[in-house]
């Protein structure tokens with residue numbers, strides 16, 4: 001059937017099972033938007049307030065659903081506005097396809113109005129990118145983009161399409177999406193690691209986001225249970241192993257629990273499953289797990305020995321690797337080792353929140369009121385770490401957070417994407433006043449589409465996380481982290497046509513949260529948090545478990 | 555201690571591939587001593603020969619990162635003298651009448667070819683392994699080198715094997 005390039009784009013999206021896209025119109029994507037008008041019965045387009053919000057929404061949609069997120073933006077400023085969103089998805093290996101318009105092929109390279117070399121700009125932050133200048137290449141390139149975004153280690157792919165291509169006509173035949181090629185397990189490496197696992201007296205699992213992207217949660221639980229191995233998780237891995245499970249030790253890394261960091265330090269075998277020893281976990285990469293043999297399982301062979309040298313490199317899809325290991329290894333018990341870890345347990349230090357509400361109390365109440373069954377999106381800062389520490393994540397894709405890039409302003413867009421992906425789940429955004437200020441314009445998107453996201457604003461009136469570093473490392477010289485902003489958040493919510501509530505005293509927590517959760521409408525809850533409330537414990541950058549800070553000197 | 559790493563990569567013959575490879579080396583902090591690239595017998599592919607200096611324990615990392623680029627089809631490491639390599643040098647030296655015989659003598663000693671003779675200079679060409687070229691240049695330094703350009707090394711595996719062996 002004859003189609004325009006713009007129609008071809010939408011046809012390929014349909015072919016790939018995409019029926020939700022996020023974006024913002026403009027000159028070079030006019031043809032695409034015209035086609036969206038025609039296809040609106042099959043593809044719902046969510047208009048954001050700013051392209052960055054649309055990019056984070058596509059990312060949040062992908063994180064919550066496991067499907068590919070799609071964002072559309074116009075050339076020039078539209079395209080540069082999605083750069084932070086693409087980089088965020090790239091750092092966390094999230095499958096996103098970004099479609100940008102560009103000026104007509106005949107105008108390329110002439111500094112035409114709103115011309116930007118977006119493939120040049122995004123080269124280091126995409127898995128791959130393309131510019132399409134010939135209608136014949138359009139459908140194959142888009143199909144390739146979906147394949148690349150989902151093959152092996154996932155990630156964002158950008159397709160830049162010149163305006164003339166979106167107008168040109170071609171005979172289009174739909175195609176069944178290509179199967180995503182399976183990544184074969186390196187069985188030789190797997191076999192060679194078996195004796196080391198068998199012989200270990202004090203093994204430890206350190207899991208990351210790979211467990212979630214490979215959908216390996218069930219296999220992980222079976223493996224950990226059969227071999228009786230305790231599990232610590234990076235922030236990206238939270239939910240990959242249920243926090244309520246007896247073998248779960250907790251969050252590992254800079255703000256992880258002491259016992260998880262101590263166990264990683266003292267274990268004789270560290271099995272790393274879909275994690276990458278980021279500096280936020282292995283502060284001092286040369287001193288991480290110094291007594292352990294390391295078995296590194298990852299789909300991306302370039303992760304092996306990148307940060308921490310490992311003895312066994314098992315390249316493969318975690319789901320398959322863990323299944324095989326579970327089958328091949330006999331049942332084991334590590335009672336004594338687990339007791340030792342339990343004896344290291346130190347509760348996360350309590351802090352004085354007099355006059356304010358404690359973040360811990362809010363998050364634990366939220367966990368209780370929702371029976372742990374809601375999706376939590378976060379922004380970046382102290383509130384993000386509190387959300388990681390205090391909520392008990394029990395299923396994959398439950399926590400939506402920018403781990404690798406640490407993008408303030410990610411949360412609101414991401415929560416919109418998550419709600420679109422999971423309309424039947426409660427979605428709660430835990431954000432901070434600083435982060436929220438960055439992209440709060442997306443409140444208008446929440447309102448337009450009436451998306452019942454609960455926005456819990458941890459309002460400490462400071463750029464808390466940076467301020468905390470200034471407390472510890474810069475002699476309390478609070479340079480630009482105490483902005484004394486006068487924003488009235490409830491009024492702001494009102495202005496956007498959104499409900500608002502506030503939590504000012506501990507007694508407010510339960511009734512207010514209940515009300516917000518039952519509202520079934522977008523709502524902002526302004527929570528007064530003490531500016532001096534810190535994220536503890538803390539291992540200073542470059543340090544190891546022995547450097548753990550348990551108390552702030554405020 | 556940094557050592558020399560010689561890689562041969564089969565890549566898609568597209569615009570931008572060189573930029574992707576060079577960008578990868580630069581952002582990961584890998585060094586490039588030389589890089590040569592041109593279309594192969596199959597116009598779909600180009601072949602790159604990359605010389606890098608790196609700590610041997612990062613050699614694997616460099617190869618693996620290269621392989622992650624969509625446009626990189628295959629990477630082989632050339633080592634242990636199991637390869638043939640060659641580089642091209644063009645060099646212009648001052649060769650006024652009195653110096654001319656000595657310059658020509660050096661040129662012929664190395665089997666280099668005279669490509670151009672000016673009023674005051676001789677431009678010659680030498681192909682060979684980099685160490686021979688180094689030696690030749692060193693010897694020419696006895697005269698005055700006006701300018702020179704080297705292509706960077708290009709290489710193939712020796713014997714009957716080929717990078718295309720398992721490529722369809």
Ligand SMILES: Cc1ncc(C[n+]2csc(CCOP(=O)(O)OP(=O)(O)O)c2C)c(N)n1
Pocket residue numbers: 379380381382383384406407408409431432433434435436458460462463464465466
């Ligand atoms: C886009 C961006 N700019 C700057 C930073 C550095 N940064 C990290 S946390 C933080 C403060 C966050 O403040 P807020 O959102 O209020 O969270 P809080 O730490 O107070 O909970 C800053 C500035 C960042 N991560 N992202």
Ligand SMILES: [Mg+2]
Pocket residue numbers: 381432433434458459460461462463464
């Ligand atoms: Mg704050």
